[in-house]
Amino acid sequence: MLPRHTRRAQVPSTRPAEYSPKLSPKNDRLRRRRRRQTLAGSHSASFDVVVAGGGAAGVAAAIGAARAGARVALLEKTGNLGGAAVSASVLTYCGFFSRRHELVVAGVGARFLDVLAEDHLYLTHTSPETGNKVVLLDLETTKRALDRLVLESGVEALLHVDVVSADTRDGEVQAITYAHAGSTYSIRANSFVDATGDGSLGAASGALMDEAPPHERQASTMVMRIGGVVEDAQLTGDAVEAAVRGYRSSTGGDMPRTRGPLVRLPLSREIMALLVDLDGDMLDPAQHTRAEQLGRLQALHYWRALRDGIPGWQDSFLVETGPTLGIRETRRMVGRERVTKEDVASGRRRPDVVVARGGWPMESHVGVGRTAYGGIRDDAWFDIPIGATQSATYANLWAAGRLICSDSDAYASTRVMGTAFATGHAAGVAAAWQALKGEVDVAGIQATLRDQDALL
Structure with missing residues (x-):
């Protein structure tokens, strides 16, 4: 049985100098009101952390933040949690295992695998052509499992909503506006996570985004x-x-x-x-x-x-x-650090700043009908640093899933959904730490992730 994830961390503050941005002071009364509000029937609400996007990355971010003690809202544009897995029928989770079939993603992702195991549906498949190992999914089971995990965590989820704009001041995202059925709603938070895949929140806020020319993007x-x-x-x-x-x-x-x-x-x-x-x-x-x-x-x-x-x-x-097209590449967020091809290929380890592991090879769909692979040294994994998940534009905006900061070659590895569970978990815990304590403490974030059974 895979590890359970029920503990919460009590960790000291040892914030490195390179990750020292603090949020502007928040009104204590606003914080107390935020604890009491719900999204039901409200055109304006406040939370500690808001996550946009309910795929693997967004679910992991929301649950990780909630387990770290934050009050969390999760916004998803479709009628299901699960992202491309359920909306585009991409019913395999790539990235849970390295090429040598070692588990490299745990935490919230492993808790999802636990739920599959409870239903006797934890099944894997190894490609006879590439040797890559994936987790197989059943469509309806995946929807129900993600619903269950989000509900159990206390996250408040809203489906059928689109992020349409953002209010930014003093180097922070203050609030976002989302739409449903012709009406608009406002939601404030101390920290935000963009897990939308297309970077909808980042683009709406004016954050620096990296967009390759269309002819250079993956098919x-x-x-x-x-x-x-x-x-x-x-x-x-x-x-x-x-x-x-x-x-x-x-x-x-x-x-x-x-x-x-x-x-x-x-x-x-x-x-x-x-x-x-x-x-x-x-x-x-x-x-x-x-x-x-x-x-x-x-x-x-x-x-x-x-x-x-x-x-x-x-x-x-x-x-x-489908029913929708499985999109591999649109935008990436410009972060405080970038994962590079060399980081992936060399299996670079960065213990001082690591918040997630990546174990999927560089699988680049370089054009219609063409796929190129690049391996990781020793068929192992590489470390993903916290700076790749934090926006270079706004101190309180975090990226998860295929939005983390990387070059185009590294992106061919980091974009997959198993890895998205890991980067989402990391972004959610970092956002919660920042929202609750007003700082980004890498050692504290790492301790919280480990306490939630993430692999670093």
Whole structure:
């Protein structure tokens, strides 16, 4: 059984000089009122920490902050927690394990795995082509498990809300405005975490963001789920490639990728296929829309190719695409420190400032139909420093998941959802420490993370 996470830390303050920004003084009466308020029926509320984005990173940030003693609000734009795992059917968590299959992410992430284990659904899969080990997910179980963890932690979550603007003064984010069904609401906090994937909070606040030119960003994928495939049907890359090439030759179908991973999912026994690659600027709504429409058409071609070209697929059917596009890259936050390709490749260890581990290789979808890998020394892990999670613009704005500060090569490793649990947990604990104590104490944050069973 994986470790439980129920303790709270009582740690001394030993704040290093390089992480000394303090928040402006807060009114004690406001703090007391913040403890009593709820989000229900309120157009204006205050919390210690507000987390925007309810994927792996945002859930971990919110729970980590709550366990550190903060009162936390979690805002999510869709109707489910889980981010790309549930909204785009990316039903594998990459990054929990190193290439040598050592667990490198624990804490809140491991508590999620505990919940899967309780339902007898903690299952892993090792790619026969890359050797990478992932956690397999069932869609509905993932939704319920994340709901349960958030509710148990005392976090106040709001679904179906979009961050639309931010109030900033004196080098801090003071409040954000979010929208739901044509109405707007304001929420104040001492610290904020952007775990939106696209950097919606950072962009709304005017924080420095790093945006690669669209043609240099990683390709996106429209995930397909396929049912009716017999249990012993081939799922190998060679079988896929032969089927796709044969279909493309006979029909002229638009199918840039000739091979990609096929994984059988728990419970449903459906096949998750990552074959439909698309490029474009996913921060442009017109390009984003066209990509999703094209992705659904390409998915039809790929399913037909597999159905007609691989034994055991003849009675298969396309269950669903997406429903949304799995976006790999849009923005990253400019932080106080950047994770680099050399940090990842060398497995750099930084004990004085580490707040999370990264163990996934550099997996870069360098263009439509093309993937390049770069390893980590000894197939181990690298340390992610606290400065990569803290905005260079606002002292009280933190980044989590694929938003942490990195160069484009390191990003190919740090972006995955298993690692997002670790960086989210770190950002949430750092935000809570800052909100409650008015400082960023690296040693204290590390002690709190360890007390919550994170691996550093």
